[in-house]
Amino acid sequence: MKQTETTATAEEYLEAIYMLADEGQRVIGARLAELLRVSPPTVTATIKRLVRDGHVRLGVHKEVELTPKGIETAEQLMRRHRLVERWLTDVLGMGWAKADAEAHRIEHALSPEVETLLNKYLGYPSTCPHGNPIPGNPPPQDKDWRPLTTLQTGEAFVIQRVAEPVENAIEVLYFVEARGMVPGAAGVMLDHEPHEGALTLRVGERVVSVSHYIASNIYVR
Secondary structure (H helix, E strand, C coil): CCCCCCHHHHHHHHHHHHHHCCCCCCCCHHHHHHHCCCCHHHHHHHHHHHHHCCCCEEEECEEEEECHHHHHHHHHHHHHHHHHHHHHHHHHCHHHHHHHHHHHHHHHCCHHHHHHHHHHHCCCCCCCCCCCCEEECCCCCCCEEEEHHHCCCCCCEEEEEEEEHHCCHHHHHHHHHHCEEEEEEEEEEEEECCCCCEEEEECCEEEEEHHHHHHHEEEEE
8 A cells, every 4th residue: 555645633634534424424624623622723724734635625515525545545544543453452452442542643653564464464354343344354244234223122232333433432432341332242222212312221231321322333233
């Protein structure tokens, strides 16, 4: 893969835009400010630089879209991030929530050669520890995965993926990890409050309650 000449800040924005678009969300400045925890003027200034450098463009309604150049760069970054996460958890035994934060620091310094060797060493994994696909590797068999919010009371499930908007919020990662809501965990839907209310689940031997927003980003089969 070709090296990109971008700053760490630009790379953080490209990753955020990529993951929001990948989840089918409309990418606007306010959403990026919320996700990256920066001020709207900061987002505006950074987006202008990304437009100037040919990584993004603005749509008719000011939505932010990745250009082909931006997609290439973002996929390279996501690939490195998720490979590093897999290495930190599978090889070094780090918790999956902490691994996400560490991967953000390491990914920017990873060379293409080390990336290739790491991928080979890990056996070309399909997903990161959170179940999100690694670009360029064999895709996961995810056709029957669906959001936790679509389950009916009494329906059993196995968690497959914690999607990116949740993954990016480190406190939420710690929240779901502490409750055993990780890929591979089995559970049962106990109750689902109406009007996008909280969900009550049994995960393993534990009864947990999660918000509709968190549950909408957890995919199960």
